Structure formats: C-alpha cells, structure tokens
Amino acid sequence: MTTFHQLTATSLSGQLIPMADYAGKLVLVVNTASHCGFTPQYAGLESLYKKYAAQGLVVLGFPCNQFGKQEPGGADEIAQTCLINYGVSFPMFGKVKVNGSLAHPVFRYLKDELPGVLGGRIKWNFTKFLIGRDGKPLKRFAPISTPKKMESVIIAALEI
Numbered sequence: 001m002t003t004f005h006q007l008t009a010t011s012l013s014g015q016l017i018p019m020a021d022y023a024g025k026l027v028l029v030v031n032t033a034s035h036c037g038f039t040p041q042y043a044g045l046e047s048l049y050k051k052y053a054a055q056g057l058v059v060l061g062f063p064c065n066q067f068g069k070q071e072p073g074g075a076d077e078i079a080q081t082c083l084i085n086y087g088v089s090f091p092m093f094g095k096v097k098v099n100g101s102l103a104h105p106v107f108r109y110l111k112d113e114l115p116g117v118l119g120g121r122i123k124w125n126f127t128k129f130l131i132g133r134d135g136k137p138l139k140r141f142a143p144i145s146t147p148k149k150m151e152s153v154i155i156a157a158l159e160i
Contacts, residue, residue: 004135007106009062012079012092019106019135025058026157027131028150029110031098031122032061033070034081038126042086044147048154049090055158056133059090062106064098067125071095098122114140130157 004027005020019027030045042061049059063078065071071078079092096104099121103111110129111120114137128141130153138157141150 002105002109004106004109004131004137007109009060009096009104009106010094012063012094014094017091017093022058022060022131023135024133025056026052026133026154028057028059028154029106029129029131030059030061031064031096031107031125031127032092033064033067033125034073034078036068036070036125038124038143039070040086041126041147042088046086046088046090048147048151052154052158057154057158061088061090061092062098062104063092063095064125065095066097066099070125098127110137110140113137116140116142130154132157 005023007019008016009019011017033039045059049057063071096107098104098107107122111122114129116123124143126143128145128150129137130139132138139153
C-alpha cells in the first residue's frame with residue numbers, strides 16, 4: 001500500500017520533490033487557484049506557515065484549474081500571484097488535476113484516505129488535507145474552512 005511519504009510531485013520550478021522530504025513534519029496540502037473567491041486564504045496559509053514552521057508545519061500548495069478555470073496561468077504567473085499578492089513562501093508545486101482519471105497521485109491518495117462529502121472527489125479550490133508527521137492523513141478541511149478556523153487542529157497535531 002502506498003503511503004504519503006512514498007509519493008512525489010513536481011515543484012513550480014520543475015524539480016521532482018519526494019514527499020519523503022517532509023517526513024517528520026505536519027503537512028497541510030492545499031489545492032489552490034489564483035482567481036478564486038477563496039484565493040485570499042493564501043494570506044492565512046502563509047501566516048500559519050510562518051507561525052508554526054519552527055514547530056514542524058509545512059504548507060504545500062498545488063495549483064489546479066479544474067474548478068471554474070480559476071488557475072489559467074503558467075508557472076511564472078502562478079509564482080508571481082502567490083509572491084506579489086500574498087507573500088507566499090511555502091512550497092508551491094506545478095499545476096495538477098485533483099479529480100478524474102488524470103488526478104495527481106497525491107490527491108488520489110488523499111481522497112482515498114479521507115473521502116469528503118462527495119466521496120472520492122474534491123468539491124472546489126482550497127480543499128485542505130492535514131497529514132501527520134508519520135505520513136498518515138489526519139483531517140480533511142472544506143474550502144470554506146479558513147486557515148484561522150483550522151489553527152486549533154494544527155496546534156493539537158503539532159502537540160505544542
């Protein structure tokens with residue numbers, strides 16, 4: 001059986017990154033979009049990342065254009081939007097699909113482990129998955145769950 005730490009993904013800059021690089025960290029995986037009503041959550045995600053990185057939290061952003069075509073740009077445009085508009089410093093990955101037969105393996109795995117209200121589908125941009133330090137998926141958050149609302153769960157998982 002595949003585990004989170006056995007998966008890989010390509011960074012926004014084109015590097016293949018093993019999820020094993022995040023072993024021992026509390027990982028928050030988010031499917032993102034630059035032109036979505038939830039896009040301002042980037043600021044809250046960055047705030048959580050900066051606040052808890054020293055305790056072991058890492059946020060991983062995965063741009064996705066499957067919902068309302070709200071991530072139409074390429075890697076350079078995505079990087080600029082994230083950095084200039086929201087000061088994002090957490091790792092961003094290349095654009096992926098999260099639903100359907102071409103869904104990225106990270107999202108296939110997470111949806112299997114933590115099915116949501118739509119079962120094996122992601123409803124919209126900014127669906128979030130919290131993965132424990134051991135690579136075990138802990139909790140799925142709906143797009144409307146703001147980073148601020150998730151903070152108490154993150155603190156508990158960090159055991160601080």
